[in-house]
Amino acid sequence: MAAVMQRVGRRLRRIIQRPGTAELTRYEALLPAIAKREPELETLSDAELTEAAAALRAEPEFGDRQFTELCALGREAARRALDERAFDVQLLGTMGLLTGHVVQMATGEGKTLAGALAAAGYALQGKRVHVISVNDYLARRDAEWMRPVYDLLGVSVGWVEPGLTQEERRAAYASAVCYGAVSEIGFDVLRDRLVTRVEDLVQPEPEVAIVDEADSVLVDEARVPLVMAGSVDEGIVDEEVAKVVRRLRHGLHYETDPDGRNAWLTPAGASVVEKSLGGIDLYGENADGGPQRLAAVNVALHAHALLTRDVDYLVRDGKVQLINASRGRVAELQRWPDGLQAAVEAKEQVPPSDRGEILDSITVQALIARYPKVAGMTGTAVAVAEQLREFYRLEVAVIPPNTPNIREDLRDRIYASPSRKLRAIVEEIRTVHGTGRPILVGTQDVAESEELAEKLAKADLSCVVLNARNDAEEAAIIAEAGKHDAITVSTQMAGRGTDIRLGGADGADRERVAELGGLHVIGTARYPSSRLDDQLRGRAGRQGDPGSSVFFASLNDELVLSYAPDVPEGITADEETAEVTAVAAHRHIAHAQRVAEGVDLEIHRNTWRYTRLIEHQRRELLAHRDELLRTRLAAELLEKAAPERYAELAEQVDAERLERACREIMLYHLDQRWADHLAFLTDVRESIHLRALAREAPLDEFHRAAIPEFHKILPETEKRSVQTLADVEITEGGIDLPAAGVRRPTSTWTYLVHDNPFDSDAEQALKKVRGMLRKKR
Incomplete structure (x- = not known):
């Protein structure tokens, strides 16, 4: 009876178009038939298993019978190649992907295998498949990890990453299944648009895209276009302007807006700059002052006031390296537009990089639109189901967990100031560490991760730090984060892609850690998106493991100051602990997060409104x-x-x-x-x-x-x-x-453009003016 009511409920939700309600009942009915094939397939040799998979290539269409056979063959291939028997829910995920859905599967439920079986299924239908990931590390790891499964199913697999030659890229794309980061595949599309010989093309026509961490790729990454630039000549840095701006003080010489997107000189600041540059007139039209010098001052001020070392970029090996905030990693071969890049290099006193010109660009949305068939998988799709429907015409299918989630998500702990919050976090780590439980701490950026590590060291608490400085060691660090007594401090966990097993990589102490309560996850602040909160929480409680999570927050966190600075009156903190327990404080932080999510959605919409015409023109050209x-x-x-x-x-x-x-x-x-x-x-x-x-x-x-x-x-x-x-x-x-x-450019790179290049401050000001005029009328 309960099962019948559940099916009726799903259908009702589907009728009223609520997100995350794609119907999978038809595929649930195939699971017994898949299980029935197991004993027979176990008797086949590897060669016979490959032959059975090859027989699917001759099928004129893919329906329920073919889905059943594919899933049965895939389960057997995974058992032999990986010593992993796919759960029924993983096979449901595979069928959801094969029918063009974005499937939501909780962290640790085996998305990688489900995606590989779906990719093999498309390949056995004669289609070329790109498995698109958020970063190069995951693309290579998953391709190598799943290769034995693909081999048994008779499907070739490759991957692309920055270090490959043109020939190696061409060979990777020639495989039936090719893994790659969204940026890498996008840049290959842009590079192919610049070739002058057919034989230099590396990508064949796209057919199927399976998007891993679909919400990160299709929503977060979609705000910033991929922009290809080519070298023109050596960069030029205005050292004189950089030295002057370096001496300016916030509040006296310049001001910034509350969300940290813009900075401008005060009259006092303009006077100081003009005198320091030899008595020029910054706002005049003569050659010594005028637009060019003012532009140089403005970008230098932006670099000085709005871009922070170890938050927005690193300085490593004598170069400025950008940090991709949504991934917590160094953005390889990426830079800001020339003036700003040069200004940051001058600020950090490193040699200027080549100056460039923009050759072409593509949005993630336009990149994905090239594929006739698109599917995706992630742990947090329902939260962005409406966006996936609006921008990509994709529906979400929620796959139930194989084992119920027993993780305990504790109420947020809010403090009056970031410093008191940090003190409380250190105390929380000390207390939980005393029990022997492993702890994972999710921070907002490199600087915060290193500040916390420093505080822990002073408290005699040893930790391992994972951030953009050492992301090459990611797999090893994350794999051991579940060990007894381990403390791991990490920046953005979204898209890290490695499961945290209780007891460490070998699981030796699993039972001991489980008895203590499993992994304890701590968030040092709420993220601008509830999805990122959920992805951090989801690192605990993997496949029914015990675990817990708690987020710490402050009424002066960047999220609150940027999106909801007007804190309601009457909210007070405990005099001794500085903790704020008022319900209104929790509501206010949740409100700030909703505003941030709304801003990001509007940025995505605005980006698409303007680029839709550009994409149409590009197709014609x-x-x-x-x-x-x-x-x-x-x-x-x-x-x-x-x-x-x-x-x-x-x-x-x-x-x-x-x-x-x-x-x-x-x-x-x-x-x-x-x-x-x-x-x-x-x-x-x-x-x-x-x-x-x-x-x-x-x-x-x-x-x-x-x-x-x-x-x-x-x-x-x-x-x-x-x-x-x-x-x-x-x-x-x-x-x-x-x-x-x-003459064509000798080298190319990608620009990281402004988060919202289509919504200027002028437009925002005009919106306010129009609003006031309407009120007066």
């Missing part, structure tokens, strides 16, 4: 570029536009060389014009909101400016190409394109 790349179109167009010059060159070089030169010329100018178009659109975005004063919608104005400019690209490309064709000279080596200005 790429279709033309692909034709230039794969056919004789470039030669035909230039022969028609400049017949005499073309005939002249045809007499001096063979037809194949001339055709290749025409292709390179036109592709070069097409790529340049697209880069110019992106720069134009950036300028439009930065100024478009001023038109709102005339009661015009900024988005409509953006479209009015962008569309006519886009239509100029192809005619201008042809015009420039004809001019280059006229300028080229014939040397002993053939047509000398570099001498005619056809």
